[in-house]
Amino acid sequence: MNTILEMRGITKTFPGVKALDNVNLSVREGEIHALIGENGAGKSTLMKVLSGVHPHGSYEGDIRFRGAPVAVRGIADSERLGIIIIHQELALVPLLSITENLFLGNERARGGVIDWTAATLRARDLLRTVGLTDSPETLITDLGVGKQQLVEIAKALSKEVKLLILDEPTASLNESDSDALLALLLRFKAQGIASILISHKLNEIARVADRVTILRDGTTVETLDCHDAPISQDRIIKGMVGRDLADRYPRRTGTPGDILFEVEGWSADHPVHPGRRVVKDIDLHVRRGEVVGIAGLMGAGRTEFAMSLFGRSYGRNIRGTARLNGRVIDVSTIRRAMDSGLAYATEDRKHYGLVLDTDIxxxxxxxxxxxxxxxxxxxxxxxxxxxxxxxxxxxxxxxxxxxxxxxxxxxxxxxxxxxxxxxxxPQLLILDEPTRGIDVGAKYEIYTIVNQLVAEGRGVILISSELPELLGVADRIYVMNEGALVAEMPAAEASQERIMHAIMSVGMADSTAGTRPVDGTGPREYPQ
Amino acid sequence: MSAEINLPAQPRDASPAKFLKSHMRDYGMLISLLAIVAFFQYMTGGTLLQPLNLTNLVLQNSYIVIMALGMLLVIVAGHIDLSVGSIVGFIGALAAILMVQFNLHFLPTTLICLAAGGLIGAAQGYWVAYFRIPSFIVTLAGMLVFRGLSLALLAGQSVGPFPVEFQLLSSGFIPDVFATGGFHLTTLLLCVATPAILVGLSVAARLRRHRFAIEQEPLPLFVAKSAGLFAAMAGIGWLLASYKGLPNVLIIMALLIGLYAFVTRDTTIGRRVYALGGNEKAARLSGIDTRRLSFYTFVNMGVLAALAGLIFAARLNTATPKAGVSFELDVIAACFIGGASASGGVGRVTGAVIGAFIMGVMNNGMSILGIGIDWQQVIKGLVLLAAVCFDVYNKGKA
Known part of the structure; x- marks a missing residue:
């Protein structure tokens, strides 16, 4: 099989730091090539070199694309070659329609006048290719993240893509959307389009990748061929962190104590659509020194529950009582919730967690x-x-x-x-997806911190979409679906199958009763 | 990718040249001010820094500087206030009506006017903070409303003159306790003591930071800066002392600058304003009452605009419906020249003050040179653009 892309000896330095040091990467025609490494290993920098964000001349090394040396000076250059990158943070204009976004900068126009008929027809074709049934007139803001991702891919297809680069495409997708996306990649592969897939999800890579290149600290560790021998996750992790992670979840000793925190009958409505119950009558408790997990699909209402609890930062018409150490506490504002001993670490650290332009x-x-x-x-x-x-x-x-x-x-x-x-x-810390988008080594460190917290007698509520993480870290797991708790089980008795079963059985009961389907991909709405 | 952060620990107290280069944004504006002063001092044949002109320079710019202090907080919080020029006019009119038509004493008048300024700020801040109406729109409305109200209050006429005690707010000078006659010794002593205390405080802070092994300005630079500060303030003191001494306004201004520098740098309230402007949602989820904080930045701005209105009216000794027209532009320009970011979260009090004086010195210098108001505006506009470009360029490099 021919090589479509060959990057050789790429070295890129930023002031004071060598981001890439003599990195090699070769991608064959029509293969799915996974690129993995810890955060900070240099994956994104390498892709920025390839796509021209870091123009030719600002790095050392050679790039050959389809056999010819190339000197990419900007995104326009790389797109002309057919190299399209889809960033983790999607580059769509929310208030424009799918069609308008698809042809942004590449309009179907003659003499500056857009031919809307041609554009709509082409858009419909492209949407069909990626399996999206929404009308091309739909505004991006009305689509869920999963569908937005598909629009990005359709946009790439509109540009005669030869090499598609996806930077953590499934990081914010739920299970079924991820599956659809991976299936699409496999279809492209069948059509001869090569892809580079950057992902932290090792099970996905094991499923679709033909070869895997591992980066660590700005250097290439190795490239593994998945067809020679099935690659175990442990093998990949070892390559990424340079050591064996004997156990991905640190052991915790000590047993939970008295009940620290309880909520009773907690409900909240959607902030924009009055009367639409998003959090339904939740009862839960957390003991001292206990990690309580909340499992559920995206849109199950876990974040909404946590934020409504934390100073009513989400929703309206919030009802229910919260108790800490047996006494009813006031959580009506964020300040009061904090003073009562609560803390909530957001799932969206860039927008809700950090003042980015300010120092540590x-x-x-x-x-x-x-x-x-x-x-x-x-x-x-x-x-x-x-x-x-x-x-x-x-x-x-x-x-x-x-x-x-x-x-x-x-x-x-x-x-x-x-x-x-x-x-x-705080006495009770709610962690919402604390390890989203971070690498294996850092995850382990975060789990260690969680263990320290509970060892000090605090309580932790862990919201996570990664079931292995919940099973590995939590003492007890609640399962949430459509705003309500549908199951509770000790982690020792839980399994991925049991949790998924709890979610599915409720969904089936609901659909037979003829109610609204699971709103898994609906757009997230936060209070301003 | 910006994630590669395994930098070697930075050596403490880098070489002065290197430090200066990496902190060009901080020093750039100060150096520009000095260069502009030197340029006009040369071009005007020494007129710029003559005692009389220096006094005028202070009097002319005091109200801009005072409003820039409030505007900086508003801008750092992520907002803007276009109404301050109209508030200056409105408060001047209000003061004139109270003192001239109702013969009210100047003290209650001053208090009423400051309170009125606070109320105006509150009225605007309420819509911005609690109804999330963009501050640009709210204060644009305020700009029209209060310009109209000052016209209405004065019935289109100029009202004056003010009682003599009130005029002293702007035209008065501090008394000379030594009464040596001719040379104003008190002024000189104040202008020597103040930088001495400031330098003493920064030496103490430096020693403290040294104990904590915190990277800071290299010693030569620190000495040069302290000596420069001392020389500049003592020099200004000497010049002012040989005229009529320190203007009352300068005392008010200096105290306010000191207060706001302290509040923004060293207090929890100040820090919260920066967090609010830097990322409102994160600040809110960290338990900061961002709405109340936004509200109070506007109240504060209203009070300072009222104070500026009083000073301006006292200086003209009459209230005119046109007072304060386009002041908001000078004030906002001062903040941006001084390095504040239009998207909020960034900006310093010292920067805004330097920015105000860059504008002030250019106004004054160009007037002495006889450059018409037309070209003055062109040049000021270009300087504003250049300053912000310089800032953006340095930010990209840092």
Whole structure:
């Protein structure tokens, strides 16, 4: 089989740091090539070199595409060659229609006048190819993330793609959307389109990839051929972190104590559509030193529940009682919820967790400024000490605590968010997808931190879409579906099958009763 | 990808040249101000820094500087306030009506006017903070409303003159306790003592930071900056002392600058305003009452605009319906020249003050040179653009 892309000896330096050091990557025609590595290993930088975001001349090394050396100077160049990259953060204009987005910058026009008929027809073709049944007139904002991803791919197809690069395409998709997307990649493969798939989800890679290239610390570790021998996840993890992770979840000793936190009859309505119940009559409790998991599909209402609990930061018409140590607590504003001993670490750290343009130090103390101040005056030295202390304890990898958080990798950003909440010293910490989009090594460190928290007698509610994670970390698991808790089981008795079964059986009962189907891909709405 | 962060620990106290280069954004505006002063001092044959002109320069710019302090907070919080020029006019009119037509004493008048400014700020801040109406629109409305109201209050006439005590707010000078006659010794002593105290405080802070092994300005740069500050303030003191001494307005202005520098840098409230502008949602989820905070930045702006209105009216000794027209532009320009970011979360009090003086010195210098108002505006506009371009360029490099 011929090689379509050959990157040889790519070295890219940023001021003070070598992001890529003599990296090699070769992709064959019509293969799915997985690119994996920890956050910060250099995957995205390599793809930015390929797509021209880092133009020719700003790096060393050679790129050959379809046999000829190329010098890509910008995205326009790489797209002309047929190299299309789909970024993790989708580049669609929310208030324009699917058609308008598909041909943005590439309009079906003659003399500057758009031919809407031609555009709509072509859009319909493209949507059919990617298996999207929505009308081309639909606004992007009305589509769920999964469908938006498909629109991005349709957009790539409109440009005669030869090599498709997907940067963590399934990170924010639920199971069925992920499956559809992977199936699409396999179809493209059958049509001879090569893809590079960047992903942290090892099971997906095992399913679709022909070959796997592992990067670590800006260098190529190895390229494995999945057809020679089936590749085990442990094998890949070993390559990524350079060591064997004997156990992906650190052991925890000690048993949960008394009941720390309880909610009773907790309900909340959708903030925009009044009367639409999003969180339905939730009863749950958390013991001291216990990690309680909440499993569920995307859109099951887990985040909505957590945020409505945390100072009514989501929803309206919120009812129910919350108790801490047996006493009813006031959680009507975020401040009061915090003062009562609650903390909520968001699933969306960039938009809801961090002040990105500000340094680590200021982010760490943000939720508890009074802890480094007296009489409203900040003690700067104490603040720096606090930040340095968390940097050491949580092993935040950074040049100093004065580094802006926008420049940190996902895992380290997450550690800053955790530091912020640890410094606020809560009794109950709600972690919403704390390991989303971060690599295996950092995940292990986050789990270790969770263990420390419960060892100190705190309670943790862990919301996660990764079932192995819930099974590995939680003591007890609640299953949530369509806003209600549908099952509860000790982790020791739980399995992925049991949890999925709990979700599915309710869904089936509902559909036979003729109610609304599971709203898995619906657009997320947050309070402003 | 910006995730590769395994940088070696930075060496402490880098070489001065290197430090200066990496902190060009911080020093750039100060150096520009000095260059502009030097340029006009040369071009005007020394007129710029003559005691009389220097005093005028302070008096002319005081209200812009005072409003820039409030505007900086508004901009850092992620908003804008276009109504301040109209508030200046409205408060001047209100003061004139109270003092001239109702013969009210200037003290209650001042208090009423400051309270009125706070109320105006609250009225605008309410819509911005609690109804999430863009501040641009709310304050654009305010700009029209209060310009109209000042016209209505004054019935289109100029009202004046003010009581002498009130005029002293703008035209008065501090008394000389030594009464040496001719040379104003108190002024000089104040202008020597103040930088001495400031330098002393920063030495103490430096030693403290050193104990905590925190990277900071290299020593030569610190010494140069402290010496420069001392020389500049003492020099200004000397010049002012040889005229009539320190204007009252300068004292008010200096105290306010000190207060706002402290609040923005060293207090929890200040920090929260930066967090609000940097990422409102994250700030809110960190337990900060972002709406109330936005609201209060507008109340604060209203009070400062009212103070500026009083000072401006006292300076003209009459309230005119046209007072304060287009002041908002100078104030906003001062903040942006001083490095504030239009998207919020970034900006410093010292920057805004330097920005205000860059505008002020250029106004004054170009007027002395006899450059018409037409070309003055062109040049000021280009300087604003250049300053922000410089800032963006340096941000890209840093």
């Amino acid at each position: 130090r200021h982010n760490v103390t943000l939720a508890n400024l009074d802890g480094v101040a007296s009489g409203g005056v900040i003690h700067h030295e104490r603040e720096i000490e606090v930040a340095n202390d968390f940097r050491r304890r949580l092993r935040i990898r950074c040049s100093s605590v004065f580094q802006e958080t926008v420049n940190l990798s996902g895992g380290n950003q997450q550690k800053v968010v955790l530091s912020k909440w640890l410094f606020a010293d």
